[in-house]
Amino acid sequence: xxxxxxxxxxxxxxxxxxxxxxxxxxxxxxxxxxxxxxxxxxxxxxxxxxxxxxxxxxxxxxxxxxxxxxxxxxxxxxxxxxxxxxxxxxxxxxxxxxxxxxxxxxxxxxxxxxxxxxxxxxxxxxxxxxxxxxxxxxxxxxxxxxxxxxxxxxxxxxxxxxxxxxxxxxxxxxxxxxxxxxxxxxxxxxxxxxxxxxxxxxxxxxxxxxxxxxxxxxxxxxxxxxxxxxxxxxxxxxxxxxxxxxxxxxxxxxxxxxxxxxxxxxxxxxxxxxxxxxxxxxxxxxxxxxxxxxxxxxxxxxxxxxxxxxxxxxxxxxxxxxxxxxxxxxxxxxxxxxxxxxxxxxxxxxxxxxxxxxxxxxxxxxxxxxxxxxxxxxxxxxxxxxxxxxxxxxxxx
Numbered sequence: 001x002x003x004x005x006x007x008x009x010x011x012x013x014x015x016x017x018x019x020x021x022x023x024x025x026x027x028x029x030x031x032x033x034x035x036x037x038x039x040x041x042x043x044x045x046x047x048x049x050x051x052x053x054x055x056x057x058x059x060x061x062x063x064x065x066x067x068x069x070x071x072x073x074x075x076x077x078x079x080x081x082x083x084x085x086x087x088x089x090x091x092x093x094x095x096x097x098x099x100x101x102x103x104x105x106x107x108x109x110x111x112x113x114x115x116x117x118x119x120x121x122x123x124x125x126x127x128x129x130x131x132x133x134x135x136x137x138x139x140x141x142x143x144x145x146x147x148x149x150x151x152x153x154x155x156x157x158x159x160x161x162x163x164x165x166x167x168x169x170x171x172x173x174x175x176x177x178x179x180x181x182x183x184x185x186x187x188x189x190x191x192x193x194x195x196x197x198x199x200x201x202x203x204x205x206x207x208x209x210x211x212x213x214x215x216x217x218x219x220x221x222x223x224x225x226x227x228x229x230x231x232x233x234x235x236x237x238x239x240x241x242x243x244x245x246x247x248x249x250x251x252x253x254x255x256x257x258x259x260x261x262x263x264x265x266x267x268x269x270x271x272x273x274x275x276x277x278x279x280x281x282x283x284x285x286x287x288x289x290x291x292x293x294x295x296x297x298x299x300x301x302x303x304x305x306x307x308x309x310x311x312x313x314x315x316x317x318x319x320x321x322x323x324x325x326x327x328x329x330x331x332x333x334x335x336x337x338x339x340x341x342x343x344x345x346x347x348x349x350x351x352x353x354x355x356x357x358x359x360x361x362x363x364x365x366x367x368x369x370x371x372x373x374x375x376x377x378x379x380x381x382x383x384x385x386x387x388x389x390x391x392x393x394x395x396x397x
Contacts, residue, residue, distance in 0.1 A: 005170060008111030009069040009077045009088070010131065012123035012146070013099055016042035019148040019320030020284035035098060042356065043146040044075050046159045047122040049358070050144045051084040053163035067170065070114050072107045075099075089114075101130045108134040118142060118205075120166065122159075125183040128152045132181050132202045140176050140203035142166060145354060150317055153179035154204040157383065158354050158361075165207045174207040227341040230374040232256045235304065235339065236275075244294045245272040246287065246330070248305040248319045252339050256304065269321045284321045292329040301330035304337045307351055309344050314382075315364075316354035324357035333363050338380075339371040351382045358384075 017034040019042070069088040071077030076099060081088040091110040094103040108119060108131050118140045121131050124147010131141055132154075143155035144162040156162035168174035181199045232255035239245060247253045247270045257264030260275050268281035271290055279290055291301050303322060305314045314336070315322060327336065338351070353364045361384040369377045 004066055004068045004087075006114060006116045007067060007069050008108065008114075008116040008119040008121075009071040009081060009086075010104060010107050010111075010119065010121040010123075010127075011043055011047045011076050011080060012104055012121070012127040013041055013043050013075040015123035015127055015146045016046075016148055016320070020323055041075075043122050044080065046144060046146040046356070047077075047080045048083070049159035050120075050122065050163050051080050051086060053160045054166060055084040055086065057163055057167045070111045070116055072103070076103065076107065101126070104130040105134055112139060118166075118169070120144065120162070122146050124148055124150050125152050125181075128154055128181050128202075129183050129199050132200055135202065137178070137201060137203050140205065142169075142205050145317075148318065148320060151182040154181060154202055157352055160358070165205045168207050169205045174205050176203045177206040178202070179204045224341050224343050227343070227373060228252050228255045229259075231339050231341065231371055232259045234371060234374040235337075236260055239272075239275060240300070241274055243273075243300040243302060244291065246270075246291065246301065246303040246322065246326075247272060248303070248322060250306040252306040252341065253304060256339075267318075269319060282321060284323045284326065287321050288323065288326050288329060291326055295329050295331070301335050302337050303327065303330055303335055304339060306339050307344065307348050310347055312348040312351045312383075314338055314351050314353060314368075316356060320356075324355045324360045327355065327360060332360075333368070336364075336368070337371065338368055342372050345370060345372060345378065345380065349380075351380050353382060353384055 017039045021034055021037060021039055067087065069081055069086055070091045071081060071088050072092040072094055073090050074094065076094055078088055078090050091114060092107040104127060111119060112134060116139065119131055119135055120142050121127055122144040127147065128143055135141055141154055142162060142165065143152070144159050145155045156165055165174060178201050181202050183197060183199055228251065231252060235256050236259040247256060247264065249267045249269065251266070254264045254266050257270065260272065262272070262277040264270055265281040269287060270277060271279040271282060271287070279286060282290070295301050305319060305322070307314050308317055311317065315327070351368065353361045355361055364382045365384045366382060367379045368382050370380050372378045
């Protein structure tokens with residue numbers, strides 16, 4: 001009988017907790033602040049989605065003893081694996097609550113001592129940095145997305161896509177490749193300054209449906225600036241009275257604000273009504289209150305977003321304030337307006353959503369119109385991370 005495949009499973013319970021509160025991260029004091037404000041834990045729910053999908057995909061291999069997970073007690077892994085019938089061994093117990101980056105590092109070290117073949121972690125860029133500080137390029141990693149930013153290239157498109165990719169790798173149908181591990185200076189980010197740093201490289205699972213590129217900035221130049229300004233003029237000229245406009249993060253939306261003569265939070269979410277700024281750098285609760293009140297009174301709402309360069313996410317990455325309940329209160333997919341300069345879209349052939357609500361993500365499946373210039377739109381396919389194509393195979397439709 002062949003030896004069971006040894007994998008490490010790690011959940012950072014605080015990952016992503018700061019996003020809906022507009023804290024722009026969950027590292028360090030931001031995670032504690034989110035807990036103090038009573039924020040709901042995001043990462044365990046995403047870990048549940050991963051485990052549920054993997055259990056459905058790999059009943060024979062996983063439940064039958066072909067795989068064993070090494071993990072930590074409680075929300076760091078054991079409680080989630082146990083609920084889905086996954087065989088596991090606890091090799092580390094966190095010392096207290098909330099867990100810290102030291103707990104992450106110690107669990108990975110314990111897993112490496114057990115000779116694991118791959119580390120599956122649920123978290124964001126900060127968690128990726130901590131994991132890779134131990135694994136280096138020796139032991140491959142696979143990220144289940146649950147952070148605020150996720151600039152690194154080790155993350156799957158969604159928890160379900162992570163389960164699919166892991167399953168394909170276990171079956172020998174997916175290979176490994178090198179990927180960048182990036183993170184930002186969160187303190188600078190909260191002040192509206194984006195500083196991205198390359199922390200190193202890791203080996204990760206490469207399969208269609210994985211996000212195998214890191215976030216790419218919008219390339220500058222006069223042509224791109226003219227394109228962005230043209231988009232901004234078109235959006236502003238088309239703004240209707242008594243309509244609420246939610247402006248997501250990004251330079252293209254900053255240009256919209258500039259056309260309106262208002263100060264935009266470059267990396268936050270702002271709200272405009274009758275061409276005036278009514279709320280700046282809002283958190284999820286405030287945004288939901290504003291949107292639902294306006295919509296319940298019969299007013300229209302438009303949510304304007306731009307995709308993350310290279311990765312293509314329009315919802316769920318870097319703008320978690322625009323939550324599923326906010327999108328639904330605004331009117332669903334029809335309320336979302338996507339804008340992008342042509343150069344960014346050329347490097348982002350597929351758009352993605354990962355709101356944390358699979359049913360809402362499914363509503364975006366198919367195609368969406370993207371404003372690419374003054375009065376010009378382009379139809380672009382949207383992927384929801386529910387699956388991927390195996391090499392050499394194409395899904396019908």
